[in-house]
Amino acid sequence: MNQKKKRASYVFNSLYDQIELLVSGEFGDANPEVRRPPKESGAQFAVPCFRYAKVKKETPVMLAEKIAERWNSGLKAGGLITRFEPAGGYINVFADQRMLLEEIFKDINALGEDYGTYRQKEETIVVDYCSPNIAKPLTVGHLRSTIIGQALINILKARGYEVVGINFLSDWGTQFGKLLYAFNQWGDENLFEKDPIGHLVDLYVRFHAELDVNPSLEDEARDCFKRLEQGGEEERALWLRFRKASLADFEETVARLGVCFDYNWYESDFEKKAHELIDRLLDEGIAERSQGAVIITTSDDDNPPLVAKKSDGTTLYASRDLASAIERIEKFKPVTKLLYVVATEQNLHFVNLAKALERLGFPGICQHIRFGMVSLPSGKISTREGRVVYLDDLLDEAERRAEEIVKEKNPDMPEDKRAQVARRVGIGAVIYADLSQDRIKDITFDWSKMLAFDGNSAPYLQYAAVRCAKILEKAEPEEQNPMKVLKEEDIPATVDKMTEPETIDLLLHLGRFPQAVSEAAQRYAPHVVAGYLYELATLLSRFYTQVPVLKASDENTRLARLALVHSTGLVLRKGLAILGIRVPVEM
RNA sequence: GCGCCCGUAGCUCAGACGGACAGAGCAUCGGAUUUCUAAUCCGACGGCCGUGGGUUCGAGUCCCUCCGGGCGCGCCA
Numbered sequence: 001m002n003q004k005k006k007r008a009s010y011v012f013n014s015l016y017d018q019i020e021l022l023v024s025g026e027f028g029d030a031n032p033e034v035r036r037p038p039k040e041s042g043a044q045f046a047v048p049c050f051r052y053a054k055v056k057k058e059t060p061v062m063l064a065e066k067i068a069e070r071w072n073s074g075l076k077a078g079g080l081i082t083r084f085e086p087a088g089g090y091i092n093v094f095a096d097q098r099m100l101l102e103e104i105f106k107d108i109n110a111l112g113e114d115y116g117t118y119r120q121k122e123e124t125i126v127v128d129y130c131s132p133n134i135a136k137p138l139t140v141g142h143l144r145s146t147i148i149g150q151a152l153i154n155i156l157k158a159r160g161y162e163v164v165g166i167n168f169l170s171d172w173g174t175q176f177g178k179l180l181y182a183f184n185q186w187g188d189e190n191l192f193e194k195d196p197i198g199h200l201v202d203l204y205v206r207f208h209a210e211l212d213v214n215p216s217l218e219d220e221a222r223d224c225f226k227r228l229e230q231g232g233e234e235e236r237a238l239w240l241r242f243r244k245a246s247l248a249d250f251e252e253t254v255a256r257l258g259v260c261f262d263y264n265w266y267e268s269d270f271e272k273k274a275h276e277l278i279d280r281l282l283d284e285g286i287a288e289r290s291q292g293a294v295i296i297t298t299s300d301d302d303n304p305p306l307v308a309k310k311s312d313g314t315t316l317y318a319s320r321d322l323a324s325a326i327e328r329i330e331k332f333k334p335v336t337k338l339l340y341v342v343a344t345e346q347n348l349h350f351v352n353l354a355k356a357l358e359r360l361g362f363p364g365i366c367q368h369i370r371f372g373m374v375s376l377p378s379g380k381i382s383t384r385e386g387r388v389v390y391l392d393d394l395l396d397e398a399e400r401r402a403e404e405i406v407k408e409k410n411p412d413m414p415e416d417k418r419a420q421v422a423r424r425v426g427i428g429a430v431i432y433a434d435l436s437q438d439r440i441k442d443i444t445f446d447w448s449k450m451l452a453f454d455g456n457s458a459p460y461l462q463y464a465a466v467r468c469a470k471i472l473e474k475a476e477p478e479e480q481n482p483m484k485v486l487k488e489e490d491i492p493a494t495v496d497k498m499t500e501p502e503t504i505d506l507l508l509h510l511g512r513f514p515q516a517v518s519e520a521a522q523r524y525a526p527h528v529v530a531g532y533l534y535e536l537a538t539l540l541s542r543f544y545t546q547v548p549v550l551k552a553s554d555e556n557t558r559l560a561r562l563a564l565v566h567s568t569g570l571v572l573r574k575g576l577a578i579l580g581i582r583v584p585v586e587m
Numbered sequence: 588g589c590g591c592c593c594g595u596a597g598c599u600c601a602g603a604c605g606g607a608c609a610g611a612g613c614a615u616c617g618g619a620u621u622u623c624u625a626a627u628c629c630g631a632c633g634g635c636c637g638u639g640g641g642u643u644c645g646a647g648u649c650c651c652u653c654c655g656g657g658c659g660c661g662c663c664a
Contacts, residue, residue, distance in 0.1 A: 474623060
């Protein structure tokens with residue numbers, strides 16, 4: 001039933017472990033360096049000897065030669081490792097290619113759709129992502145948190161963690177007083193009914209415009225929020241309507257990205273808990289009074305502390321976030337990490353949050369997964385100043401441009417099918433444009449960059465996957481799932497038929513998928529998966545142009561290649577799914 | 588002023604934990620289609636890795652200086 005149990009470890013992982021064990025045994029190095037050698041070497045892994053040479057007072061070249069010779073003499077016949085070869089201070093490790101290829105095939109064959117995933121760990125990671133303010137639509141600014149967060153969730157799940165995704169909505173604070181005031185002044189029920197969020201944005205913009213000529217509106221807004229805080233029924237009813245409409249709007253938009261939150265949590269629900277927490281921390285001496293406010297010191301030097309309570313006695317975002325962190329730890333235990341996928345501009349907040357949690361007895365649990373800012377060519381995004389690109393508009397444009405291209409490339413495709421293809425290609429392009437680069441980089445929003453359809457882009461990967469599917473579709477019915485036809489004992493004969501370099505390179509790369517997943521999880525870096533998939537698609541394209549599948553010279557070769565194509569399609573689809581990108585049936 | 592981040596080819600980016608000649612895409616130029624979808628493939632062009640020092644057998648990668656850009660800096664979220 002659970003096929004994962006059948007195999008202990010992926011072949012590249014066990015090869016790596018074998019080498020690591022050998023090196024640590026030889027040099028007593030607890031964390032030995034095992035790396036990927038240059039392609040031309042033909043080796044699978046390499047061990048640099050330089051640092052050991054220094055300790056042993058030998059030249060690296062001599063040491064590598066000596067160790068390689070010793071290791072070679074200790075090799076048993078029939079093992080995965082066939083020889084060690086000294087090369088300028090490195091020891092290159094060669095594996096039995098046949099055996100390696102067979103093992104990769106066996107791994108894929110045994111796990112199918114689960115290939116690349118790992119067994120369940122007893123650890124939970126909580127991921128905070130998207131987390132917008134209510135009463136404003138999602139902009140391209142929220143795009144990054146949402147898709148990076150979702151990709152990380154998928155990656156960590158694949159790596160075996162229990163993962164909980166939380167959308168933490170900001171629905172509390174003085175800004176909502178502004179909105180309450182504005183709605184009472186200028187609100188229009190009909191307009192709100194028709195387009196709730198659009199109307200709220202208009203009111204928000206109008207409030208700030210009026211504020212310029214009438215500064216006393218600030219006080220009006222504060223009063224409105226005070227009444228909300230004190231449980232004023234009218235205010236509360238209106239605020240709940242804003243919130244409900246906002247959530248509906250958000251969920252509709254993120255659904256287009258294939259995102260669905262495990263939980264929607266509201267900041268306002270932590271107002272009371274924050275008060276209780278602060279009282280406790282005051283008792284314990286972790287929090288202290290300062291200039292009328294309550295603070296938690298988070299640094300030895302003069303970095304600002306975490307302000308937990310204002311001098312008027314009310315809580316702030318920081319303390320509500322802290323209370324929510326405690327709640328996450330208790331509700332989902334055993335929690336090993338709280339990840340916050342939030343832009344780098346909030347760095348200070350998370351430094352403080354992490355330090356506060358450390359003082360509360362949770363060192364290292366809070367990790368800010370920060371990413372660079374998105375700005376527009378005209379400057380920083382600002383809803384108030386109308387300098388904004390809404391996420392829905394971006395996705396609409398993505399689909400529109402994709403549809404144009406489908407029409408051009410594939411004019412005979414019926415319209416309903418074309419729309420589906422355009423959706424997947426357009427949205428995929430947007431997601432991939434972001435996830436294919438390191439999160440930390442700032443992005444200046446650019447339509448043509450976001451919506452690249454060739455080169456290193458989602459459509460390139462999708463196209464590769466579609467080609468795989470199409471070949472299989474044209475095969476005989478009994479060949480369509482070659483892995484089903486293929487018994488474990490047939491695998492050696494199948495691998496026998498894989499002789500071209502394009503074929504071997506492709507299969508070898510398939511074997512590295514589990515490592516890509518693992519590295520991406522360890523580094524919280526979706527772009528590692530993206531980079532892996534791009535290379536895979538490149539290898540597939542090369543194979544595709546060089547090696548005929550359906551017209552292979554003999555039946556066994558044909559079946560072997562079909563199995564390879566099937567496996568490649570599987571991994572492409574799986575990897576893209578991890579990034580949150582779907583593959584269309586045709587393109 | 589203090590703190591955090593970024594700076595690699597004309598443009599957009601990979602090169603995590605120091606290691607074998609710095610790799611892609613786009614753009615430009617040239618080639619490939621009687622063959623499973625050319626949204627493809629092959630080739631060419633293109634780099635004092637911002638600057639100057641330091642550590643090291645070895646630095647795009649680590650430390651310091653400076654330059655350029657972004658962000659933040661007690662009672663906003």
